Amino acid sequence: MNKEDVTYTQKSKLRVLHKYTAIVIILFSLSLFFSNYLGRITTYVNSVVAKCNNKLSDILVNWGLSINTISLQGNHFVSKEEVLEFIDKSKPILFISLLKIKRNIELSNRWIKNVDVQRILPNTIAISIEEYKPFAIWHHGNQFSVIDSTGYVIINDYYVDGLVLIFGNNALSGLDFVKAVVNSNTELSQQISSFNYMRDWNIIFNNGLEVRLSQDNPNDAWNCLNKLHGGLNIMKNNWKAIDLRTQNKIFIKKQKTYHQLQSINCDFPK
Structure with a gap:
């Protein structure tokens, strides 16, 4: 390829480059023009729509369709x-x-x-x-939570008067038992202050009496407690604690030591 051919080829490339550069500049200018133009159109349309809405709003209010x-x-x-x-x-x-x-x-x-x-x-x-209907206040960790009857945490650190307290991180696993006791509507159930769950259920009454129930059959133990109350009116006795964790045996604590009660046999299964 001679020198003239090389020069011609370079000039051709430059013309193509200039051509595409011009096209890009034109397209960019057009985009700026139309974007600005469309922006003005959009602003104008929005302004008209807002005015129409305001006018229609005034008309509807004047026709009596206000919120009274x-x-x-x-x-x-x-x-x-x-x-x-x-x-x-x-x-x-x-x-x-x-x-x-x-x-x-x-x-x-x-x-x-x-x-x-x-x-x-x-x-x-x-x-x-x-x-949500509050059922109890559940203490878990360092948190007090208001829960409904399904165990759903409604709100934390909120006090609702008249709710029973449930203590224990895993206490909600036995929530059905708590509901059964609270809803039994017996003389004893109306005097419960709290349920404590560790490995067994402990029920604390308003007068300070602590009742320890078997983990395996807390419902039967609760029924036994009501039977015991029917015969001895346990809320009026000066008892500190009642232990119902052992099959067919009832232990009561009057002061510092436990004594087995022989007169009542609940006979609940293991």
Whole structure:
């Protein structure tokens, strides 16, 4: 290839390069132009839509479709003020998103299990809240937790008056027993202060009496305790503890030592 051919080839490459460079510059300029133009169009359209919405909102409010009443039921631990934060009463009732209100309320408080929101024309938003029902306060580790009857932790470090205490990291494995005792609605069950679970169940009563139950058959031991109470009214005796962990034997502690009680034989199985 002679010198003239080389020069021609280089010039051809430069022309192609200049051509593609020009195309890139033109395309970039066009993109900037249209992006700026489209941005202005979008801003204008949004502005028009907002004005139309505001105008329509005013019309609907003037027609009587405002939010005048918010009906709330089912809340005990959730305050009405918490719920009202999620409802913009300045909007017409037709502009309110019921699904958004429902989701916001459900996420706002751990006591809330479910929320139902209804629009009742012309002026009412009706909200029904289903809260978790507290069953007991569970102490595990260094934490006090309010739980429902399934063992679900509703909230931590919150005091609810009148709930029985359950102590023990693994105590919820025997929650069915606790529920059976609490729901038995006997004279003894109404005087329980706490359930303690280590390897066996210990029940502490309001007067300080401690009852130790067998791990293998706590329900039978509880029935035996009620039988014992029916005969001796254990809550009025000055007893410190009752041990029901041994089959067919009942030990009572009056002061410092245990004594076997011979008059009652519960005969619960191993």
